[in-house]
Amino acid sequence: MATLKDLGEYLDLSVTQVSRALNGHSDVNEKTRLRVQQAAKKLNYSPNIAARNLVSGRSGVMGLVSRVPVGEASDNYLDVIVGLSAQFAKRNKQFIIHIIDKNEDEIEAYRKLVNSGAIDGFVIVEAIINDPRIAFLQEKSFPFVVHGRTPNENNFPYFDIDNYGVAYSLTEHLIKLGHKHIALINGLEGSCYSAARLKGYQAALAAGRLPFYPHLIRSGGMYESLGIVSTVQLLTHTEIKPTAIIAGNILIARGVYKALDALKLDIPQHISVVAHDDVLPRFRASAFYPALTVTRSALESSWGPLAEYLCGTIEGVPLKKLQQVAPFEFMTRASTAAVNNIKI
């Protein structure tokens, strides 16, 4: 493996100049730079990462800490890993996942990794309210980026979608169709995005001068099973039955469809259904009949910004450039209709 020294000897240049030429510094003659670049290619030079890391004091490794994903939770976990991995690779960073045991303390795992110096920064997914991971890393002033954001001040890099807007739009859409009992099958209680969606939902209700029924809110892991269970529960409630259901994602929506089918209720004649579509490759909204009305925002498009922002943080890019709330589209399709008064 050729080194800078080899190149220097070959070109009769100092190691310094070779290094600076390759790294695009300004104080090197363009002709020289060209010669160096050609020589580098010819001698198949590739910088020694360990040496570079040693002087930079960084490791070039980005990490994601998570527990072993089990059951339904693992369904889209792979997409996260693959997506982030590809994006970091593009930026010449390594990306590792650190799996922690069931009964291992999460913060302790972060502490170890931070102390080891093996990792330059973390990606935090599934942020929760008052997230201890964020608190810990902020206290250590260690670089990280968050997928999502908190209801509090967010003085850290993040990429998020407009969850408030998503819920507001879906609710508003249903209200305009005359629905007064609108159920929300939300994500895990305590998660930031669920909180944001609940707020959006409540705001739309308030704007439509509709009362808020806590009973119409369901929460849990965003999987098919939650959709099934919640739908059945909502529709067996004796007093307030929803005439419309907002599903937190496509998996939940699938559960809702299955349950409604089992309950012999038609969409949208008996019940309207809407959802948010993360455009998960393996769970397509197009598979729904009747076609599902959704807000749409591809989860896949978050990996690029997340990687970018984390690298940016480490390189000292100002915070304002490392925060983004991505928009969403509204796709009106066939799963919603004006409310009717069929007793169900």
Add this chain to the structure above:
Amino acid sequence: MATLKDLGEYLDLSVTQVSRALNGHSDVNEKTRLRVQQAAKKLNYSPNIAARNLVSGRSGVMGLVSRVPVGEASDNYLDVIVGLSAQFAKRNKQFIIHIIDKNEDEIEAYRKLVNSGAIDGFVIVEAIINDPRIAFLQEKSFPFVVHGRTPNENNFPYFDIDNYGVAYSLTEHLIKLGHKHIALINGLEGSCYSAARLKGYQAALAAGRLPFYPHLIRSGGMYESLGIVSTVQLLTHTEIKPTAIIAGNILIARGVYKALDALKLDIPQHISVVAHDDVLPRFRASAFYPALTVTRSALESSWGPLAEYLCGTIEGVPLKKLQQVAPFEFMTRASTAAVNNIKI
């Protein structure tokens, strides 16, 4: 972050001795070693990995190269990643996955990674006959370990299960029950394990003095869909209909069960079914009715040896200690019966 130099000054020792004390060299007084270790803990010392890598000439990173997993293929891919990641973490190695694009050349990706010096060794999964990855890495004499092994000479580290034996046992079991038309729904053609299983199947047929019907062999990605399609095809063949089916794994078996149900054929009254069970956490053999007769060998138990063997290769452990063919269990359950003569 404390360095060796800090420790040396604190203890009034040379950097050399501190290093040797911590690394367990013999020429350091036990009392000194103790002092050093205590000081290291007290000053929260943790070795700088970049510096260590620089002098060792290694990166401490193990890699897995793969294409973006799509569709059914992604189902157990996560288990591979998580399993290997955890095992390497246990050995203080980093583990990264390198995702390559649809139209990117695989060997070229390996070449780049090898040249970059960013990676110490590779894990190769899904080995195929005359695998170009193995050929490339062997030619470069670059460390790697293979999940599986080839039909040729295997002068490299590997961990495999006894695929020949699996197929032989399953086939023999069915032959003993009087079956003469035994179908094999195998993995991808060209893959090493499929080839081994085919050989085991044929050997058992030969031992039972039964003819080999190529029509009874099906191949493909080992997913439910293959099981469904193959079963229907096998049973709509006009001449030779199998009275028993060997499914390559649990997913295929699930497809077989579904297809047989759809075809209104009973297990084992009309058809016997056996399978190999990799003990995938999300696809349990216990979910089958009637209970499925299987050979069993947990895929999960391969990640440890694979990580161990790859680390061993790099450290120069002799090859004999880096090769293993794991055994399997035979579990006779309710999905097999003596052949009968019901015309189907």
Add this chain to the structure above:
DNA sequence: TACAAAATCCAAAACGTTTCGGATTTTGTA
């Protein structure tokens, strides 16, 4: 006690890169 052997220690070099501070050369201007 004397001397060899064993035990314990250390200074310096090496890994390959980046960067600091300054040196040298070229260019521009009067």
Add this chain to the structure above:
DNA sequence: TACAAAATCCGAAACGTTTTGGATTTTGTA
């Protein structure tokens, strides 16, 4: 041409570790 400014270059230090080759101290034996 003379001199300042700009452009281009370089030596040396630094990052933190391991290892080499030898120095020093302690122990064992006669």
